[in-house]
Amino acid sequence: MTSKTTFFDDLEARGLIYEATEGARELFAESRSITGYIGFDPTARSLHVGSLLPILALARLQRAGHRPIALVGGGTGMIGDPSGKTRERQLLTREQVEENVEGIRAQLARFLDFEGEFAARLLDNHDWLGSLGVIEFLRDVGKHFTINYMLAKESVARRLQDGGGLSVTEFSYMLLQAYDFLVLSDRHDCVLQLGGSDQWGNITAGIELIRRARGRAAYGIVLPLVTTASGVKFGKTEAGTVWLDSELTSPYRFYQFWLNTDDRDAEHYLKAFTFLPLDEIAGIMEDHARNPAARGAQRRLATEVTRLVHGDDGLARAERVTAVLFGGRPVRDLSAAELLDVFADVPSTEMARARLEGEGLSAVELLADTGVAASKGEARRLILGGGVYLNGERVTDPDQRVRTEDAIEGKVLVLRKGKKSNHVVRLVA
RNA sequence: GGUGGGGUACCGAAGCGGCUAAACGGGGCAGACUGUAAAUCUGCUGGCCUCCGGCCUACGUAGGUUCGAAUCCUACCCCCACCA
Numbered sequence: 001m002t003s004k005t006t007f008f009d010d011l012e013a014r015g016l017i018y019e020a021t022e023g024a025r026e027l028f029a030e031s032r033s034i035t036g037y038i039g040f041d042p043t044a045r046s047l048h049v050g051s052l053l054p055i056l057a058l059a060r061l062q063r064a065g066h067r068p069i070a071l072v073g074g075g076t077g078m079i080g081d082p083s084g085k086t087r088e089r090q091l092l093t094r095e096q097v098e099e100n101v102e103g104i105r106a107q108l109a110r111f112l113d114f115e116g117e118f119a120a121r122l123l124d125n126h127d128w129l130g131s132l133g134v135i136e137f138l139r140d141v142g143k144h145f146t147i148n149y150m151l152a153k154e155s156v157a158r159r160l161q162d163g164g165g166l167s168v169t170e171f172s173y174m175l176l177q178a179y180d181f182l183v184l185s186d187r188h189d190c191v192l193q194l195g196g197s198d199q200w201g202n203i204t205a206g207i208e209l210i211r212r213a214r215g216r217a218a219y220g221i222v223l224p225l226v227t228t229a230s231g232v233k234f235g236k237t238e239a240g241t242v243w244l245d246s247e248l249t250s251p252y253r254f255y256q257f258w259l260n261t262d263d264r265d266a267e268h269y270l271k272a273f274t275f276l277p278l279d280e281i282a283g284i285m286e287d288h289a290r291n292p293a294a295r296g297a298q299r300r301l302a303t304e305v306t307r308l309v310h311g312d313d314g315l316a317r318a319e320r321v322t323a324v325l326f327g328g329r330p331v332r333d334l335s336a337a338e339l340l341d342v343f344a345d346v347p348s349t350e351m352a353r354a355r356l357e358g359e360g361l362s363a364v365e366l367l368a369d370t371g372v373a374a375s376k377g378e379a380r381r382l383i384l385g386g387g388v389y390l391n392g393e394r395v396t397d398p399d400q401r402v403r404t405e406d407a408i409e410g411k412v413l414v415l416r417k418g419k420k421s422n423h424v425v426r427l428v429a
Numbered sequence: 430g431g432u433g434g435g436g437u438a439c440c441g442a443a444g445c446g447g448c449u450a451a452a453c454g455g456g457g458c459a460g461a462c463u464g465u466a467a468a469u470c471u472g473c474u475g476g477c478c479u480c481c482g483g484c485c486u487a488c489g490u491a492g493g494u495u496c497g498a499a500u501c502c503u504a505c506c507c508c509c510a511c512c513a
Contacts, residue, residue: 230467232456256465263466293464326465378458380480381473387459398480418458420465 007064011221013278014271016057018197018224021207027192027219028064033118036061036192037069037184039125039177039199040108042077042100043092046245047107049235049257052273052305053223057194059111062118063275069121069190070108074101075129076177082170083155083198101126107244111308121188125180132179141179144212145205150174153201174205181206185218197222226272229264244309251310252345255318256420258302259295263288266297274304321345325422331392336409339424343414347371348424353404356427360403363388363395372415372423382417389416 006028011017027034038054040047047055058068077097092100105122112120150156153174159166181203184190193203203220210218226234235242242257243249249257261269266288270281288297307315324334324342334342349370355361361369364379367388373379380398382388388395390406391414404427407413413425 260465263464266466291464292466295464295466298464298466322465375476376478377476377480378474382459385459385472386461418460421458 007061007066008221010060010064011057011223015268016053016223016272018222019200020221021204021219023217024192024219024221033066034192035067035069035184035188035190036194037071037181037190038194039071039073039076039180040104041073041081042097042104043080044243045100045103046243046248047104048244049242050226052244052309053226054194054196055108055111056273056275056308057223058120060275061194062112062120065118067118067120068112069123069184069188070112071180071184072101072104072108072122072124074098074124074126076125076173076180077101078126079169079173079176081173081177081202082159082166083173083202097126103245123184125176125183128183129176129179137175137179140213141175141182141209144209145175145178149208150205153205155198155201174202177202178206178209181218182209182213185210185214185216191217192219192221194221194223197225227265229262246310246314250345251306251314251318252321254310255302255306255315255322258305259298259322260420261298261301263292263297266301270297270301270304274301274308276300276304317345331414332408334408336411339408339412339414340426343422343424346422346424348426350426350428353410353427353429356402356404356407358403360401360406362398363390363400363402364398366402366413366425367415370415370423370425372417372421387418390414392416 005013006025008017008020008025008028036058038058040051040054055070058070062068074097077092077100078094080092101124105124108122112122114120114122150171155174156166156171181190181193193199193206195203200220200222203222207218207220210216228234237253237257237260241249242254244254246254258269258273267281267285270276270284271278274281276284284297284300288295303315303319306318310318321342331339351370363383364373364376367373367379367382368376372388373382379388383395383398386394386396390402391408402413404410407425407427411427413427415423415425417423
């Protein structure tokens with residue numbers, strides 16, 4: 001027991017420890033610095049908010065005076081982790097994986113410090129898995145595991161029970177991940193693996209391998225699954241997955257995602273997704289309880305996380321757009337230039353001005369054309385349901401004509417669907 | 430390779446010759462109420478049109494039987510279980 005708050009204590013106080021292997025807590029009680037890693041699957045070009053928890057865990061590790069390793073699964077990505085998946089996965093091509101690895105690598109780099117005493121490392125397991133021979137693998141890794149052990153893993157057992165089928169390829173995944181841990185242990189003196197709760201089986205397999213093959217101890221900590229009070233899957237909005245890449249999810253939408261957090265989740269998210277000290281969070285929550293309508297907790301959450309992921313510039317942009325869209329100022333009071341600047345982060349389309357000349361387009365055609373509605377039928381239904389606004393005013397007639405005169409300064413139309421979904425149409429020659 | 434079960438809309442799941450663009454549940458979208466929240470209630474949820482009406486595509490794929498098929502027949506593809 002030390003008086004200093006350790007990495008482990010901090011995680012625990014924030015509700016971020018779902019399960020930990022024996023000895024994990026004590027590992028941090030000593031004052032020495034350790035090395036820990038987390039693996040990231042290159043299933044997409046970008047990481048999404050779901051990965052934020054592990055990323056921040058690595059950053060916390062570093063801030064607590066330890067050395068983090070972010071491992072990108074360029075090798076394991078070729079196989080596909082069955083954990084938490086109900087059916088066999090589609091294999092990615094080598095090119096896809098490489099492309100994804102590059103994207104993820106760049107993102108991870110933003111959260112970690114690669115300089116100094118506790119410099120972070122960014123590795124790709126393809127470096128060792130790519131050249132690993134089957135014979136070598138079976139002798140060095142396979143020998144240490146029994147089928148019984150592997151079948152007992154929850155991820156495997158569940159798949160078999162649900163009748164989802166499990167190929168040898170996916171079945172073997174845990175061995176590869178175990179091998180990763182062994183390699184990192186050998187080469188970088190890595191003693192800890194962190195991960196999502198679905199990684200428990202893979203992590204313990206690694207610890208097992210290190211113990212059997214090297215006689216060394218290693219530890220694992222898994223983070224809880226992020227849940228939402230309303231039961232919706234975390235990280236999804238009507239617009240789909242919330243990515244960390246600003247090309248895929250604009251800072252504005254990213255900010256909005258956090259701003260729309262359920263009251264019941266706010267405190268938990270502040271603890272999990274920001275570095276704010278716990279006593280400060282307690283203060284924020286007190287204010288929030290006094291005046292929930294101000295949504296102070298959500299604002300702070302959105303501010304902190306957006307800054308973390310998109311920097312001060314991204315945050316400033318997000319706040320500017322938010323102020324305009326939800327600040328109560330009529331859209332038509334803005335100049336076209338202001339609108340275009342402010343709406344840079346809002347989805348937009350270009351349209352030839354000529355199409356709005358003369359008779360123009362009907363509201364329905366405009367909505368379908370710009371993609372605000374998936375079809376004319378949907379556009380019609382939306383309008384009849386009262387969910388469509390043109391330049392801030394509700395459209396009531398599906399056949400209402402929209403002409404150049406309706407555009408602000410003859411250049412810009414602002415379409416809104418529902419309360420939160422905005423779309424800008426730029427008129428071009 | 431054998432035997433049995435199965436492939437229906439975003440997902441789950443009914444239907445098993447016409448009344449089916451397809452019950453029901455979930456999800457999603459919109460509206461009301463609000464705090465850009467939750468809960469609740471309401472509407473919508475294949476496409477197109479000249480939209481209180483009409484047309485076109487759809488129930489694994491391709492053919493066939495029938496006035497008429499998601500529903501019957503044939504072949505093929507895929508999935509699952511058990512056996513070999």
